[in-house]
Amino acid sequence: MKISQELWLKKNGHPKGMLGKSHSEETKRKYSKSRSGELHWNYDGSFSDETRKRQSESAKKRIEDSKEKQRLVEMSRDYHKNNDVWNKGIKEKTVKCPHCDKVGGNAIMKRWHFDNCKNKT
Ligand SMILES: [Zn+2]
Numbered sequence: 001m002k003i004s005q006e007l008w009l010k011k012n013g014h015p016k017g018m019l020g021k022s023h024s025e026e027t028k029r030k031y032s033k034s035r036s037g038e039l040h041w042n043y044d045g046s047f048s049d050e051t052r053k054r055q056s057e058s059a060k061k062r063i064e065d066s067k068e069k070q071r072l073v074e075m076s077r078d079y080h081k082n083n084d085v086w087n088k089g090i091k092e093k094t095v096k097c098p099h100c101d102k103v104g105g106n107a108i109m110k111r112w113h114f115d116n117c118k119n120k121t
Helices: 005-012 025-036 049-091 106-116
Strands: 094-096 103-105
Touching: 094 106, 103 106
Parallel strands: none
Antiparallel strands: 094 103
16 A cells, blocks of 8 residues: 555654654754745755756746646546537437337347337237
């Protein structure tokens, strides 16, 4: 079973991959701050402009990715919508047995029902 980072942390009290080694107070402080604080990746100002630039670029890329994902979701939604229409077109080709009022697909009824209808006279 795959355990999410969040669940793992709750269960074990430390992030996955730390192998239970206890953190220094400093690390704990940084970690909790990075989880909760704004400016979490640059709260102590130790990141360079270059890093900041890369951060913002990767954020931009994430947005592009999510747009692309959204586009694919919409495409697949359209596909299913069209597919529904297509299915309905098929479903509408039904026939009703004049003997017992049973309704079914044209081909299936002709093949299996009409000749065997128990109400057929
Ligand atoms: Zn019938």
